[in-house]
Amino acid sequence: MKKQWFSTNRIQNAADSGTVASTLGAEEALKQQEDYKFGFAFPDASVFKTGKGINESVVKSISSHKNEPDWMLAYRLKSLEAFREKSMPNWGGDLSGIDFENIYYYAKPTQDAKTKWEELPADILETYRRLGLPEAEQKFLAGVGAQYDSEMVYHSIRKDLEDKGVIFTSPEEAVLKYPDLVKQYFGTVIPFNDNKFAALNSAAWSGGSFVYVPKGVKVDIPIQAYFRINSENFGQFERTLIIADEDSFVHYVEGCTAPIYSSDSLHSAVVEIIALKGSRVRYSTIQNWSNDVYNLVTKRAVAYEGATVEWVDGNLGSKRTMKYPAIYLKGKGSHGEVLSIAFASGGQEQDTGAKIVHLADDTSSVVTAKSISRSGGISSYRGLVKVNPGLKNVRAHVVCDALILDPQSTSNTYPYMEIHATDVSIEHEARVSRISEEQLFYLQTRGLDETEASMMIVNGFLDPLVKQLPMEYAMELNRLIELEMEGSVG
Amino acid sequence: MQSQDSAVKVEKIASFTHQGIAALDQLIAKRLGNGEDKLINALRSKAALRAQQRAWPAADEEEWRRSRLSAFDFDSLLYGYDGVANLQSSDALIPDFLCKPVDPLDFDGCAELQSDDFSGMVKVKLGHSSVEYSLDVKSKGLYVGLLGDKSVPSALAAKALNILEDMIARSDNRFQSWNLAAYDLALLVCVEKNQTIEKPLVIDWQLSGEDKVLHGLVIVVLEESSSLTVLEHQSGSGGFLLNDGRYANVAANAQLNWNLVRNVGDEEVVVSHGHIVVERDARLKFAQSELGGGWVKTRLATDLAGEGADVHLEGLYFGHGSQHVDLRTVQNHLAPRASSRALYKGVVRDEARTIYQGLIFVAPGANKTDAYLNNRNLVLNDGARADSIPTLEIRTDDVKCSHGSTTSKLLDEHLFYLQNRGFSVKDAKAMLIEAFLGQVSGSMSELVQTKIQAVVLGRVEDV
Numbered sequence: 025m026k027k028q029w030f031s032t033n034r035i036q037n038a039a040d041s042g043t044v045a046s047t048l049g050a051e052e053a054l055k056q057q058e059d060y061k062f063g064f065a066f067p068d069a070s071v072f073k074t075g076k077g078i079n080e081s082v083v084k085s086i087s088s089h090k091n092e093p094d095w096m097l098a099y100r101l102k103s104l105e106a107f108r109e110k111s112m113p114n115w116g117g118d119l120s121g122i123d124f125e126n127i128y129y130y131a132k133p134t135q136d137a138k139t140k141w142e143e144l145p146a147d148i149l150e151t152y153r154r155l156g157l158p159e160a161e162q163k164f165l166a167g168v169g170a171q172y173d174s175e176m177v178y179h180s181i182r183k184d185l186e187d188k189g190v191i192f193t194s195p196e197e198a199v200l201k202y203p204d205l206v207k208q209y210f211g212t213v214i215p216f217n218d219n220k221f222a223a224l225n226s227a228a229w230s231g232g233s234f235v236y237v238p239k240g241v242k243v244d245i246p247i248q249a250y251f252r253i254n255s256e257n258f259g260q261f262e263r264t265l266i267i268a269d270e271d272s273f274v275h276y277v278e279g280c281t282a283p284i285y286s287s288d289s290l291h292s293a294v295v296e297i298i299a300l301k302g303s304r305v306r307y308s309t310i311q312n313w314s315n316d317v318y319n320l321v322t323k324r325a326v327a328y329e330g331a332t333v334e335w336v337d338g339n340l341g342s343k344r345t346m347k348y349p350a351i352y353l354k355g356k357g358s359h360g361e362v363l364s365i366a367f368a369s370g371g372q373e374q375d376t377g378a379k380i381v382h383l384a385d386d387t388s389s390v391v392t393a394k395s396i397s398r399s400g401g402i403s404s405y406r407g408l409v410k411v412n413p414g415l416k417n418v419r420a421h422v423v424c425d426a427l428i429l430d431p432q433s434t435s436n437t438y439p440y441m442e443i444h445a446t447d448v449s450i451e452h453e454a455r456v457s458r459i460s461e462e463q464l465f466y467l468q469t470r471g472l473d474e475t476e477a478s479m480m481i482v483n484g485f486l487d488p489l490v491k492q493l494p495m496e497y498a499m500e501l502n503r504l505i506e507l508e509m510e511g512s513v514g
Numbered sequence: 515m516q517s518q519d520s521a522v523k524v525e526k527i528a529s530f531t532h533q534g535i536a537a538l539d540q541l542i543a544k545r546l547g548n549g550e551d552k553l554i555n556a557l558r559s560k561a562a563l564r565a566q567q568r569a570w571p572a573a574d575e576e577e578w579r580r581s582r583l584s585a586f587d588f589d590s591l592l593y594g595y596d597g598v599a600n601l602q603s604s605d606a607l608i609p610d611f612l613c614k615p616v617d618p619l620d621f622d623g624c625a626e627l628q629s630d631d632f633s634g635m636v637k638v639k640l641g642h643s644s645v646e647y648s649l650d651v652k653s654k655g656l657y658v659g660l661l662g663d664k665s666v667p668s669a670l671a672a673k674a675l676n677i678l679e680d681m682i683a684r685s686d687n688r689f690q691s692w693n694l695a696a697y698d699l700a701l702l703v704c705v706e707k708n709q710t711i712e713k714p715l716v717i718d719w720q721l722s723g724e725d726k727v728l729h730g731l732v733i734v735v736l737e738e739s740s741s742l743t744v745l746e747h748q749s750g751s752g753g754f755l756l757n758d759g760r761y762a763n764v765a766a767n768a769q770l771n772w773n774l775v776r777n778v779g780d781e782e783v784v785v786s787h788g789h790i791v792v793e794r795d796a797r798l799k800f801a802q803s804e805l806g807g808g809w810v811k812t813r814l815a816t817d818l819a820g821e822g823a824d825v826h827l828e829g830l831y832f833g834h835g836s837q838h839v840d841l842r843t844v845q846n847h848l849a850p851r852a853s854s855r856a857l858y859k860g861v862v863r864d865e866a867r868t869i870y871q872g873l874i875f876v877a878p879g880a881n882k883t884d885a886y887l888n889n890r891n892l893v894l895n896d897g898a899r900a901d902s903i904p905t906l907e908i909r910t911d912d913v914k915c916s917h918g919s920t921t922s923k924l925l926d927e928h929l930f931y932l933q934n935r936g937f938s939v940k941d942a943k944a945m946l947i948e949a950f951l952g953q954v955s956g957s958m959s960e961l962v963q964t965k966i967q968a969v970v971l972g973r974v975e976d977v
Contacts, residue, residue: 114574414896428911431878437906443921446893450921452904458911 077125080104083227086130090196090230093203099216103226106217113219116406117344117373122318127290129228129261185243190274191236192247195263198234205236209267213296213324213352222322225261225294232262232293237272237303246275246308246494264295268303268331275306277494289317291342297325297333301355304332308493310501313342315371321347329355329384336492338365339374340504348406350379353387363489364393365501367508368401368433377407377438380420382445388419394486395426397433398508404436405454413444424454427485429478479509534589535688538562538695541593551662553675561682561695568688575687580869580901581811581840586783591727591755593696609637609718611747611775613964624964633713633742634658636701640730641723641754645698655709655740661700661733670704673763674733681761681789689811690787693759697731705740705768714743714959721750721778728754734762734770736796741769745959749806751779756807760788764796766820771799773958777969778806780835786812794820794849801958804831804839805969815844818852818880829858830954830966833866833898834973840869845885847876847913853884859954861947861970863894863977869901874915876908883910887917892924892950894977944974 075082083104087097112119185192191202198206216226237243268274291313299305305325313319319342325333335349351360362378380389395403405424426435437454459481467477483490483502490498542562546555570588571578613624614631629635634651636658649665651658659665661674678694685691705711721728736742748756756778764770770790778784784807792798804810816825825845833839845854854874862868874885891900904917924946932942948970955966 115576413899426906426908428908428913431881431910431912433909433911435906435908437904437917439902439904439919441902441919441921442899443891443893443901444896444899446896446898446923448893448922450902450919452902452919453916454904454906454918455916456906456908457914 076128078104078107078127078129078224078228082129086228086230089130090199092196092199095207096199099211100227100229103216103223104228107220107223107227110217110220110223113346116346116375116404117402119318119320119344119346121343122290124224130230188241188243189238190241190243191234193234195229195232195234195265198265202234202236205267206234206265209296209298210265211296213298213326214294214322218322221292221320222294225263225292225322228261229263229294230261232264233266233276233278234264235266235274235276237266237268237274239269240271241269242273243275244273246277248277260289260291260293262293264293266295266297266305266307268297268299268305270300271302272300273304275308275494277308277497278310289314291317291319291321293321293323295321295323299325299327299331299333299358301328302330303328304334306334306336307349308336308497310338310340310493310497310504311342311345312340312504313345315341315343315369317342319343319345319347321345323347324350324352324379325360326352326354327358327360330357331355332359332361334361334363335378336363336489337376338489338493338501339376340367340501340508342372342374344373344375346375348377348379348408350381351389352381352383353389354383356384357386358384359387360389362389362391362393363492364391364395364405365486365489366393366395366403366405367505368395368397368403369508370399370401372401374401374403375406376403377405378422379408380410381408382411382415382418382420385416385418387415389421391420391422391424392488393422393424394489395424395435396429396482396485396505397426397435398429400430400432400434402434402436404438406436406438408440408442409450409452410440410442411445411448411450415445416447418445418448418450420448420450422452424452425485426454426456427482428456428458475509479506482509533592535565535692536589537593538565538692541696554662557675557678557682558695560679561685561691564682564685565688565691565695568691571687571689577813577842577871578687578811581809581838586755586809588727588755590725592725593727607637609635609716609747611718611749611777611965612716612745612961614961615964627961631713632716633711634715635718636716637718637720638699638701638730639720639722640698640728641721641726641750641752647699651715653709653711653713655706656711656715656742657702657704657706658715659702661702661731666702666704667706670706670735670737671702673735673737674702674704677733677735677761677763677791681759684789685787687787689757689785690759693729693731693757693787696727697729697759700731700733702733702735703742703744704735705737705742707737707740709737709740711740711742714745714961717744717746719746719748719750721748721754721756721782722752724753726752726754728756728758730756730758732758732760734760734772734790736762736764736768736770738765739767740765741771743771743959744773745962746772746774747962747965748774748776748778751781753781755783755785757785759786760790760814762790762798764790764792764798766794766796768793769797773801773803773962775803775962775966776806776810777803777965780806780808780837782807784810784812786810788812788814789817790815791817791819792823792825792852795822795824796820797824797826799826799828801828801954802830802841803955803958803962803966804829804841805966807839808835808837810837810839810841812840813842813844815846816854817846817848818854819848821849821851823849823852823854825852825854827854827856827858828954828957829856829860829870830951831858831860831868831870832951832970832973833860833862833868834864835866836864837866837868839866840871842871843873843887845872845874845887847874847880847883847885850880851882852880854886856887857890857954858888859890859892859951860900861892861894861951861973862898862900863973865897867899867901869903871903871905872917873905873907874917876910876913876915878909880910881912883913883915885913885915889917889919890950891919891921892947893921894923894947940975940977943977944971947974947977 366374633653
């Protein structure tokens with residue numbers, strides 16, 4: 025039964041996914057185990073790469089390679105200034121290992137974005153094949169934007185979405201083709217000087233997704249993008265902007281896996297979501313960066329009247345993750361939800377959480393965070409619930425559950441509740457425990473060995489969140505967690 | 515029966531005119547000149563060095579982020595006193611914050627209390643240019659005195675000195691070190707091994723002084739298998755900074771029950787640090803009510819240092835007017851099989867702001883820890899603000915740790931129910947607020963409950 029989790033066939037047909045991998049022979053399983061973790065790096069064949077470090081000329085050359093208009097270059101340059109002025113956060117994970125001078129800020133893997141898989145370079149294709157992307161596409165995915173290094177190299181969108189006026193493209197293309205939309209919304213949710221890493225992203229951003237869903241359009245299948253880091257010492261600064269116009273719906277799915285490298289990489293994305301009146305946006309992420317990546321992401325959404333924003337956020341891998349998806353409930357009756365999973369293994373620090381700011385009456389929010397620490401890993405929940413003065417009928421509910429699997433590991437919980445209003449109901453609870461012996465014993469009396477029983481309990485612990493993911497992502501998450509649990513990764 | 519018959523001494527010394535941290539060395543030298551014990555004086559210098567090496571806590575320190583000091587100039591405050599108080603006899607009066615209700619169910623005034631109802635009574639007046647100190651201790655095994663005098667047996671005094679030395683070494687911010695360097699007097703409270711002190715010890719602080727800094731310090735030593743209840747009250751006004759400290763060691767199997775009621779004027783600034791070490795199978799119950807002070811910042815840390823230690827921390831606060839009340843508790847689980855509970859309940863109204871920051875820390879190896887932390891806030895009007903930060907840091911797996919926090923208004927359903935039963939809105943609100951805080955105040959000594967209730971009722975009258 026366990027062998028099933030060695031499979032690298034990441035996305036199986038939903039129907040047979042449970043059984044295919046279990047038929048693998050032991051040898052094959054072992055080989056795949058070695059392969060696993062997407063730790064296969066192909067020779068670096070990037071077409072253009074800036075030098076290490078960041079300065080005006082690097083920013084200018086990034087901008088000119090993208091043929092950007094002057095206003096975007098100006099934006100990048102003032103962001104660079106902000107990046108230099110901002111200090112490093114004095115809280116959260118230890119970031120002293122980041123050497124900003126030793127990072128490539130831009131690499132362009134192929135000359136142009138392709139529209140067909142066959143046209144992609146062989147090594148890129150091979151990496152994708154192992155990740156199972158073509159299968160994913162076959163499975164009614166609304167569109168696939170796959171990011172290899174910094175640039176959107178592959179793009180597809182279903183015809184019917186295009187017909188509805190849904191835009192799903194790279195932010196570079198959006199800057200050129202939809203400058204009005206970009207000017208109106210870009211950097212409005214997360215200002216260029218929001219924090220040091222958002223400023224760095226605003227200066228050096230490259231790749232990502234731009235999604236616009238017109239009024240009243242419901243995108244009924246998830247839109248997906250894969251992000252991959254491939255060049256050593258290469259920081260990835262993708263930029264995602266999602267605009268859901270009035271009464272629309274979209275579910276955006278992002279998964280990240282990175283190959284193993286010996287020296288540290290920096291991933292610092294910015295994701296902005298604008299959910300206009302009556303719309304609903306769900307953003308699901310599973311990140312499995314390799315264990316040398318600093319993953320410092322700023323994600324923030326604004327929900328207008330009656331809108332709903334949901335972040336589903338799974339964090340595995342990486343060396344340090346600092347990520348607190350935020351929702352600003354700006355419109356009356358808006359609702360925000362954050363579902364967060366963190367899994368910290370040895371040498372890893374998952375500093376994750378959620379930030380909910382209530383800015384209007386009748387707003388509500390729910391945060392559910394689950395974390396697992398093992399082999400000396402550190403997982404921290406860090407969250408904020410803030411209610412502005414004078415608001416009426418505000419409800420917030422935060423639940424944090426943490427499992428600690430061994431005595432070497434650490435679990436921290438830092439919830440901040442800043443309540444400036446009276447007509448509120450704010451609840452927060454957190455629990456930290458290990459797998460209870462009663463539960464283990466019960467499962468063992470049913471014939472499972474201790475490892476299997478532990479896995480089952482961990483899966484059950486995460487189940488409420490895993491259920492929120494699309495089938496293939498739920499499958500992937502389950503597999504990744506089983507791998508982490510077996511110690512075959514780490 | 516130990517007899518330190520009722521004693522009082524009033525000592526007046528010309529005001530020491532030097533100000534702030536800069537004058538610490540002079541202050542300490544002057545104390546040495548006034549005959550302070552050399553060892554004690556040397557400890558003051560150690561603490562002074564720590565205070566001088568640090569800046570005032572800044573907003574980038576998490577613990578101080580919500581309580582900015584920029585409005586104050588602590589370096590301009592005058593020290594009130596530079597001598598060493600002595601002990602003389604007098605009849606101590608029963609402090610008026612104590613009340614034994616004639617009928618707890620139908621409040622009808624206080625029954626008369628006798629000094630025999632207490633194991634001891636201490637009154638300390640701080641401020642102006644004098645320290646007044648009166649003492650009345652009548653229980654076998656209980657010793658109360660000042661650090662440096664002879665009223666406490668030397669073995670116990672040595673333990674108190676150890677606590678002082680340890681806390682100086684561990685003091686981690688300028689206020690705490692400052693207090694340990696400049697305390698006007700250090701009150702020692704010690705209970706001998708195997709002595710159960712049935713009746714409570716009363717400590718009554720009467721504070722005054724304008725532009726003064728008052729440094730109170732209490733050190734409690736409970737030897738093995740002893741027990742003691744302390745009822746402590748602070749009152750007074752005038753425009754001072756009270757920077758006080760409370761340190762204790764509760765030895766194996768001992769029990770310490772401490773009720774602190776702080777009800778100084780709304781102009782006063784209060785900074786307070788406490789650290790209590792609880793050893794094997796010992797119990798601590800510390801209940802804190804913060805009713806007064808314009809700007810209050812406190813920290814109470816507990817070390818569950820021995821197996822089976824048991825700690826209960828309770829807090830009650832009511833912020834009104836423009837009060838700023840920032841309370842921190844720390845439950846440090848350092849040994850296995852220990853359990854701790856913290857329950858802090860607060861009401862906030864007007865423009866007041868309250869902050870509660872709690873921490874449960876579980877060290878590696880502190881297996882079978884059972885810890886809980888609970889903070890509940892009631893916000894009565896817009897403009898009032900309650901921050902709640904209950905945190906956990908868990909470094910081992912075999913634990914049961916959780917926390918909860920709620921913040922809400924008075925529920926319409928509850929008000930409606932009481933109105934249905936014939937209560938006016940005003941009475942219903944008062945009743946609900948009283949009941950909300952009653953969970954904490956009700957677990958405090960009956961003798962201090964009436965005072966707390968009276969303050970609370972005074973504040974809910976016009977809600």
